Amino acid sequence: MSIEQQISRKQRPPFHDRTKEAIEHPFLQKAVRYTQDRLRGGKKRAEAEIGNWEEWRLKAEAIRRHTVEHLDVYLDQFTTNVENAGGTVHFADTSQEVLDLVTQIVRKKEARSIVKSKSMVSEEVDLNHVMEQQGVEVVESDLGEYIVQLADEAPSHIIVPAIHKNRQEITRLFSKEAGKLLSEETAELTAFARKRMREKFLQADIGITGCNFGVAESGSVVLVTNEGNARMSTTLPDTHIVVMGMERIAPRWRDLDVLLTMLTRSATGQKITSYVTALTGPRREGEADGPKEMHVIVVDNGRSSMLGTGYQDVLHCIRCGACINVCPVYRQIGGHAYGGVYPGPIGAVLTPLLEGFEGWTELPYASSLCGACTDACPVRIPLHERLLDLRADEVETKQTPWSERLAFKGFGVLAEHPEWFEKAAVMGHWMGKPLADQEGFLQKGPGPLKGWTDSRDLPIPAKTSFRKWWRKEGKQDG
Amino acid sequence: MQVALFITCLSDVFYPSVGMSVVRVLRRLGVEVDFPTEQTCCGQPAFNSGYRQDAAKAAKQMIRAFEGYDAVITPSGSCAAMVRKEYPHLLNDDSEWKERAQSLADRCYEFSEFLVSRLSLEMIDARLEGKATYHHSCHMYRGLRLTEPPLQVLSQVQGLEVVNLPYHEDCCGFGGTFAVKMSEISQEMADEKIQHLESTEADYLIGSDMSCLMHLGGRIRRKEKSVEIMHVAQVLDRGMMK
Numbered sequence: 189m190s191i192e193q194q195i196s197r198k199q200r201p202p203f204h205d206r207t208k209e210a211i212e213h214p215f216l217q218k219a220v221r222y223t224q225d226r227l228r229g230g231k232k233r234a235e236a237e238i239g240n241w242e243e244w245r246l247k248a249e250a251i252r253r254h255t256v257e258h259l260d261v262y263l264d265q266f267t268t269n270v271e272n273a274g275g276t277v278h279f280a281d282t283s284q285e286v287l288d289l290v291t292q293i294v295r296k297k298e299a300r301s302i303v304k305s306k307s308m309v310s311e312e313v314d315l316n317h318v319m320e321q322q323g324v325e326v327v328e329s330d331l332g333e334y335i336v337q338l339a340d341e342a343p344s345h346i347i348v349p350a351i352h353k354n355r356q357e358i359t360r361l362f363s364k365e366a367g368k369l370l371s372e373e374t375a376e377l378t379a380f381a382r383k384r385m386r387e388k389f390l391q392a393d394i395g396i397t398g399c400n401f402g403v404a405e406s407g408s409v410v411l412v413t414n415e416g417n418a419r420m421s422t423t424l425p426d427t428h429i430v431v432m433g434m435e436r437i438a439p440r441w442r443d444l445d446v447l448l449t450m451l452t453r454s455a456t457g458q459k460i461t462s463y464v465t466a467l468t469g470p471r472r473e474g475e476a477d478g479p480k481e482m483h484v485i486v487v488d489n490g491r492s493s494m495l496g497t498g499y500q501d502v503l504h505c506i507r508c509g510a511c512i513n514v515c516p517v518y519r520q521i522g523g524h525a526y527g528g529v530y531p532g533p534i535g536a537v538l539t540p541l542l543e544g545f546e547g548w549t550e551l552p553y554a555s556s557l558c559g560a561c562t563d564a565c566p567v568r569i570p571l572h573e574r575l576l577d578l579r580a581d582e583v584e585t586k587q588t589p590w591s592e593r594l595a596f597k598g599f600g601v602l603a604e605h606p607e608w609f610e611k612a613a614v615m616g617h618w619m620g621k622p623l624a625d626q627e628g629f630l631q632k633g634p635g636p637l638k639g640w641t642d643s644r645d646l647p648i649p650a651k652t653s654f655r656k657w658w659r660k661e662g663k664q665d666g
Numbered sequence: 667m668q669v670a671l672f673i674t675c676l677s678d679v680f681y682p683s684v685g686m687s688v689v690r691v692l693r694r695l696g697v698e699v700d701f702p703t704e705q706t707c708c709g710q711p712a713f714n715s716g717y718r719q720d721a722a723k724a725a726k727q728m729i730r731a732f733e734g735y736d737a738v739i740t741p742s743g744s745c746a747a748m749v750r751k752e753y754p755h756l757l758n759d760d761s762e763w764k765e766r767a768q769s770l771a772d773r774c775y776e777f778s779e780f781l782v783s784r785l786s787l788e789m790i791d792a793r794l795e796g797k798a799t800y801h802h803s804c805h806m807y808r809g810l811r812l813t814e815p816p817l818q819v820l821s822q823v824q825g826l827e828v829v830n831l832p833y834h835e836d837c838c839g840f841g842g843t844f845a846v847k848m849s850e851i852s853q854e855m856a857d858e859k860i861q862h863l864e865s866t867e868a869d870y871l872i873g874s875d876m877s878c879l880m881h882l883g884g885r886i887r888r889k890e891k892s893v894e895i896m897h898v899a900q901v902l903d904r905g906m907m908k
């Protein structure tokens with residue numbers, strides 16, 4: 189993490205302030221729900237259309253499991269093949285190392301401007317801001333990324349970065365950039381963005397992209413986009429830098445076939461996105477286009493710490509966003525409230541794993557454990573179980589408040605002593621009674637009950653519990 | 667068949683009438699039911715908050731309480747899921763306990779599931795007039811994949827029109843301690859659910875988990891809306907009386 193990032197993260201408002209802000213936002217929830225519905229509807233149709241979806245999931249899971257289990261072997265093969273094709277491979281352990289590597293290349297090329305296409309890894313290292321501080325202009329070529337860049341925000345979804353924006357807001361941002369009032373027509377807005385971006389593409393010295401999959405058997409970098417913009421970043425500038433997470437490997441082309449099938453259907457419901465680009469090395473002699481140099485930066489940044497642990501399967505993720513699109517929590521608060529680079533269920537799992545619990549203790553609890561994410565995941569990562577594991581880790585490393593630890597100690601004792609358990613319930617009834625309304629409901633709970641009664645009425649324990657009824661009447665009636 | 671009722675701590679303390687309904691319905695269907703008073707809580711509050719050691723204490727207590735019964739019936743999809751899916755993992759470290767956990771898991775049934783799989787639905791003779799919609803709780807729907815049994819049971823109730831709840835697969839926002847820890851998000855989820863509920867114009871909101879219904883019901887009451895909240899067992903109990 190860069191110094192700037194560390195400072196900005198420290199200043200980040202606590203989780204509850206962020207969720208409150210999101211909930212109170214005039215149109216965020218509406219915008220998020222609308223697109224979420226569209227995406228999950230698309231996925232459902234795509235699943236039905238392909239038919240044996242569960243078999244595909246098993247296949248995809250097996251490929252990811254095998255790949256991550258043998259990651260060292262495949263990364264080695266990938267590296268060899270990239271270099272055989274004329275590219276250069278760098279390994280970066282930390283985000284600072286990524287920034288250093290990119291900076292070196294930028295300096296060497298005396299680059300003034302960079303064109304970028306969607307890359308979540310570059311968000312991890314806050315690449316845009318750091319480059320801009322060095323006086324290098326960075327232009328996002330993905331429409332959604334461009335929108336959040338104009339708004340000086342981070343993406344709030346891994347596939348749909350500007351999911352939280354509505355049309356009025358986008359028109360406002362584009363009009364400001366254009367210096368004149370644009371209409372809210374899609375055609376006019378995209379025409380403006382396209383024209384503006386193309387101007388920049390032509391001037392860019394370096395193109396930076398992410399990498400959806402690196403095919404080990406050929407050393408190819410595969411990019412999946414809907415706008416074809418990745419091609420702008422990879423063919424026009426002289427230098428192409430690929431920033432990829434170290435786990436983003438597909439051993440063979442036939443594995444890639446399965447993974448692409450799952451990725452596009454799970455992300456948007458499309459059979460295939462409009463553009464799948466495969467790049468193998470820089471321009472070869474006799475070729476008409478392509479960069480003169482290709483650098484692939486393989487990024488660890490906390491990933492390898494999951495290898496060999498119970499969290500290894502989190503590395504199976506293919507960043508499709510399906511878990512986010514079905515998440516009822518994300519639906520209410522959008523992506524920024526999570527506070528990290530990756531939002532939704534995958535973010536709640538991944539962020540504390542990549543960065544540690546400090547500053548992120550609330551994320552594993554930002555889930556109702558409904559399991560919709562686990563069911564949606566095309567590579568069958570049991571996300572809600574990993575959230576439970578993280579909670580258990582928090583308890584074990586004493587991240588939770590002492591009052592809570594004490595309360596659950598008490599719970600354990602009561603659970604083992606039915607007679608005490610019963611007494612506690614009776615006590616609850618008599619303590620609650622004076623505070624309750626005539627029908628036996630609390631409107632304003634004391635102490636920890638406040639979290640409940642802030643939004644809901646709470647019945648007080650019944651005067652006659654079930655077990656009491658059973659002893660007195662229930663048992664005999666039979 | 668030796669059948670035991672696993673009441674759940676929530677129904678024991680807050681909704682004893684649900685337990686009474688289960689007992690009455692089972693007896694009317696000819697099932698002799700016992701209630702082992704050694705039972706307390708399945709341990710879910712602790713388990714879901716990360717306190718696995720404390721949850722294990724509850725799990726062992728439950729396993730002891732229900733040893734010797736052929737079937738253990740509970741009016742909660744969520745608690746059934748805890749026993750069936752989590753106990754064997756939770757007690758993984760100790761082979762003897764793991765085996766006992768698996769044995770309980772194999773004998774544990776959610777209420778509607780028991781009626782559908784171990785009895786005959788035709789035996790149900792019930793009548794309740796009105797329009798109802800059904801709330802699927804996540805742990806029953808996705809955890810145990812019990813999507814049809816409660817609807818099959820309700821379809822036996824004459825006079826009751828059961829309409830689909832839009833977005834029925836979505837969580838209501840209860841989520842155990844989530845409801846308190848993340849109350850502002852939980853409230854938004856409840857409100858969206860209630861919106862969908864209102865669009866059905868149902869008189870009854872029926873469910874198989876009193877925890878979700880406590881949350882939704884509490885919110886409905888706060889908003890001063892008039893929908894009656896019922897457990898499937900209560901519907902049958904009321905319907906069979908007439």
Ligand code: SF4
Nearest residue numbers: 505506508509511565
């Ligand atoms: S965790 Fe699964 S569903 Fe979520 S983004 Fe990754 S692959 Fe997609």
